[in-house]
Amino acid sequence: MERIAIVGAGTAGLHLGLKLLSHGVPVTIYTEQEPSRLRVSRLLNTVAHHAPTRMRERILGVDHWSGPNADMFYIGIHVNGGPHPFSLRGRLDSPTIFVDYRQYQPRLAEDFVARGGKLEVLPVDLDVLERLAQQHALMVVATGRNGLTRLFPRVPALSPHTQPPRMLFAALLKGVRMQEPIGMNANLIPGQGEIFESQVVTADGRVPSVLIEALPGSELSRLSTQRYDEDPRAFEAMLMNFLRRFAPTTYERVDSASFGVRGPMDYLQGSFTPTVRQGWAPLSNGRFALAVGDTHVTNDPVAGQGANAGSASAFALAEHIVTALADNRPFDEVFCREAEAGSWAATAPATHWTNTLLQPPPPHVIDLLAAGSKDARVADAIATAFVTPELILSACASPENSAAFIARHRPMVREAAPPPSPLAWHPPPEEPKVTVSLTR
Ligand SMILES: Cc1cc2nc3c(=O)[nH]c(=O)nc-3n(C[C@H](O)[C@H](O)[C@H](O)COP(=O)(O)OP(=O)(O)OC[C@H]3O[C@@H](n4cnc5c(N)ncnc54)[C@H](O)[C@@H]3O)c2cc1C
Structure with missing residues (x-):
C-alpha cells in the first residue's frame, strides 16, 4: 500500500x-x-508558468509544450485610462508559457x-x-x-x-491578431482594474486570450457580473468597447467583424x-x-x-x-x-x-515604470522582475529601492526621475453587488 x-x-x-x-x-x-x-x-483559467516553474517542469520531464511557437519573451505594461498614459515593453530573461x-x-x-x-x-x-x-x-x-x-x-x-478584490472574466478569443513575437500586455487602469492580453497554447495551437481583473463596482466589473450567455453578441460588443478604451494596444489588432469569445466553453466569470x-x-x-x-x-x-x-x-x-x-x-x-x-x-x-x-501603486512605483518607458534596459529588468516576486517586491519596497533598481539597470544616465503621475489611482470601490464562485 x-x-x-x-x-x-x-x-x-x-x-x-x-x-x-x-x-x-x-x-x-x-x-x-x-x-x-x-x-x-x-476554460479553467489562463495560467502563465514562469521560469522557475518551467525549470521544475524540465526536472520532472513534463515540458511538453516549449518551442518557438509557445515561448513568450515580451511583456508590455501600459498605464492607461488617465491623463498621462505611458507604456513600456521589456524582454524576459527566460520565457514564460501559457498552456490551456x-x-x-x-x-x-x-x-x-x-x-x-x-x-x-x-x-x-x-x-x-x-x-x-x-x-x-x-x-x-x-x-x-x-x-x-x-x-x-x-x-x-x-x-x-475578506471579500473578492477583483471581479474576473477570462476568455480565449477570436478576431484578435496575435502579437509577434509572442508577448503579453498588462494594462493597469486607475479606478477600473487590469486587463491582460496573452496567448494560450491550446489543443488547436496558440490562440489569443484576455483576463479582466475588475475592481468591484467599476464599469469594467460588468464583464464579470453581466452573464455572457444571456446575450453573447452584446457582451462581446461591450468587451470590445472596453478594449478600445482601456487596452488600445490590443484593440488596434481587433477585427471587429470576427471578434468574440472563441467557443461556448472558452470563458469564465466570477470572483473569489x-x-x-x-x-x-x-x-x-x-x-x-x-x-x-x-x-x-x-x-x-x-x-x-x-x-x-x-x-x-x-x-x-x-x-x-x-x-x-x-x-x-x-x-x-x-x-x-x-x-x-x-x-x-x-x-x-x-x-x-x-x-x-492589488493596491494602487505608490508614486515611486509609477516612477519605476515611467523609467522603463524611457529606457529599454530598465524595461527589460522590470519585465523579468514582474514575473519574479522576490525581485519586484524588492524593487518596489521603497523610493530608495526603486531608484537603486533604475540606477543598476541604467547606470550611465543621471537624469531626474519623472514627476509622479497625478493620477488618482483606484478610488474606493463600491461593495460588489454579486459574489459568485467561478463557473467551473
Ligand atoms: C482566471 C485565472 C487566471 C489565472 N492565472 C494564473 C497565472 O497566470 N499564473 C498562475 O500561476 N496561476 C494563475 N491562476 C491560478 C491557478 O489557476 C491556480 O493557482 C492553480 O490552478 C491551483 O492549482 P491546484 O493544484 O492547487 O488546484 P486545482 O488546479 O484547482 O486542482 C484541484 C484538483 O482537485 C480536484 N478535486 C477538487 N475537489 C476534490 C475532491 N473533493 N475530491 C477529489 N478531487 C478533488 C480537482 O478536480 C482538481 O483536479 C489563475 C486562476 C484563474 C481563475
Whole structure:
C-alpha cells in the first residue's frame, strides 16, 4: 500500500506526485473525475508558468509544450485610462508559457500513471478523507480553492481580504491578431482594474486570450457580473468597447467583424476571496493532512502567481517528505509544522507581490515604470522582475529601492526621475453587488 496519498490532480498535486515518484516514493492520487474529462470542460483559467516553474517542469520531464511557437519573451505594461498614459515593453530573461490547463493537467496525469503512479477516481469528502487516512501514512490535500478547504482554518494575519478584490472574466478569443513575437500586455487602469492580453497554447495551437481583473463596482466589473450567455453578441460588443478604451494596444489588432469569445466553453466569470490557510490539520485517527497549492494559499490571479506558487510549494513539500522517509521520521505534528513553514517560505513572495499589485501603486512605483518607458534596459529588468516576486517586491519596497533598481539597470544616465503621475489611482470601490464562485 502506498504510504503517501494526494487528493486532487491539479498542478500542485501532480507536481508533488511526479516529484515523489522521481525519488522512488510510491504515491496514490485520488481525484474527483477522470482527468481526460477536463479536455472537454469549461476554460479553467489562463495560467502563465514562469521560469522557475518551467525549470521544475524540465526536472520532472513534463515540458511538453516549449518551442518557438509557445515561448513568450515580451511583456508590455501600459498605464492607461488617465491623463498621462505611458507604456513600456521589456524582454524576459527566460520565457514564460501559457498552456490551456484542459490540456496540461490531463497530460501530466497520464505522465504520472505512465511512471507508475496510482490514480484513482474518487470524490473525497471529509468522511472519505478520514477513511483513506487509515490506509496511508500521510494525506496531502490538493483540491484547489473549492475542495476540502474547510479542514484548514484561515490565517487572518496573512489574509488581508475578506471579500473578492477583483471581479474576473477570462476568455480565449477570436478576431484578435496575435502579437509577434509572442508577448503579453498588462494594462493597469486607475479606478477600473487590469486587463491582460496573452496567448494560450491550446489543443488547436496558440490562440489569443484576455483576463479582466475588475475592481468591484467599476464599469469594467460588468464583464464579470453581466452573464455572457444571456446575450453573447452584446457582451462581446461591450468587451470590445472596453478594449478600445482601456487596452488600445490590443484593440488596434481587433477585427471587429470576427471578434468574440472563441467557443461556448472558452470563458469564465466570477470572483473569489484570496486566503492563506493553515497548512495542516489533525485527523481523527491521530494522522495528519497537509494542504498544498490553492488549498493552502489562494492568490488572486492579478500577478499570475497561484499555480507557480503551488508548484514551488509542491517541490518544497516533496523534499520534506523524502527527507522524513529517509530518516524514518513519523508524519506527526512536528513534521507538519516544519512542512508548512517550508511551503509557506516557497510561496510567500508570490502572495505578498499579488497583494501589493492589488493596491494602487505608490508614486515611486509609477516612477519605476515611467523609467522603463524611457529606457529599454530598465524595461527589460522590470519585465523579468514582474514575473519574479522576490525581485519586484524588492524593487518596489521603497523610493530608495526603486531608484537603486533604475540606477543598476541604467547606470550611465543621471537624469531626474519623472514627476509622479497625478493620477488618482483606484478610488474606493463600491461593495460588489454579486459574489459568485467561478463557473467551473
Ligand atoms: C482566471 C485565472 C487566471 C489565472 N492565472 C494564473 C497565472 O497566470 N499564473 C498562475 O500561476 N496561476 C494563475 N491562476 C491560478 C491557478 O489557476 C491556480 O493557482 C492553480 O490552478 C491551483 O492549482 P491546484 O493544484 O492547487 O488546484 P486545482 O488546479 O484547482 O486542482 C484541484 C484538483 O482537485 C480536484 N478535486 C477538487 N475537489 C476534490 C475532491 N473533493 N475530491 C477529489 N478531487 C478533488 C480537482 O478536480 C482538481 O483536479 C489563475 C486562476 C484563474 C481563475
